[in-house]
Amino acid sequence: MPQPTGPAQSSAKPAKPAKPGKGPRPQGKGPAAGRPAAQRPPAPRRPGRATPRRVRLTMSRVDPWSVMKIAFLLSVAAAIAGxxxxxxxxTVLSxxxxxSDVQDMLRTLSSDSGGSSFNLMDYIGFGRMVSLAVVIGVIDIVLLTAIATLSAFLYNICASLVGGVQLTLSDE
Incomplete structure (x- = not known):
């Protein structure tokens, strides 16, 4: 028959000393004060409308490379849309x-003056208009990308002098 063991005859290992910084948490008010933040229940809300939190942030630097990439993509989208x-x-006007109405009006005007016939579609045909829109779109892509990147560099210079743009965000 095994003999009962008392506290002095326990076969349990002695307790390890606590590591620094791992001691018991300070006990505050309430039952959740000693728990980590992830295990705590949400704070009770006050009756009525709660005030929104406000955070003040300062935009002190803008990355020119990211501005260039975004400006390039947006200007390509604008060129395609154009x-x-x-x-x-x-197509709708045609x-x-x-x-044809404008061509008839020009033909009427040119017959009064006795000049040669003028064909409007030689100048504003579908192919010419789309080609012109593509050329303007490519110029737009280059210019908008360059202007946006230059603006990012100028913003960084100005922000280093005056501290940047301050934003106040709220969770309303």
Missing amino acids: VVMVAVLW GMGVF
Whole structure:
């Protein structure tokens, strides 16, 4: 028959000394004061409307490389939209007969003056208009990307002098 063991005859290992910084947490008010933040229940809300939190941030630097990438992508999107807009607008105007009416008016005016015939479609044909929109779009891409990148460099210089733009964010 095994003999009962008392506290002096325990076979348990002695307790290890506590590591520095791992001691018991300070006990505050309430039952959740000693728990880590992830285990704590949410703080009770006050009745009525709670005041929103406000945070003041300062934008002290803008990365020119990221500004250049974003400006390039946005200007490419604007160029594509411009080409599509020109093509759709030309198709709608042609379908409505605007170009033929303008051509008839020019033919009437040129017959009064006795000059040679003038063909409007030689100058504002679909291919020419779309090509012009593509050229303007490429120039737009280069200029907007360069201007945005230069603006980022100028902002960084000005922000180093005056501290940058201060923002106040709230969670309303």
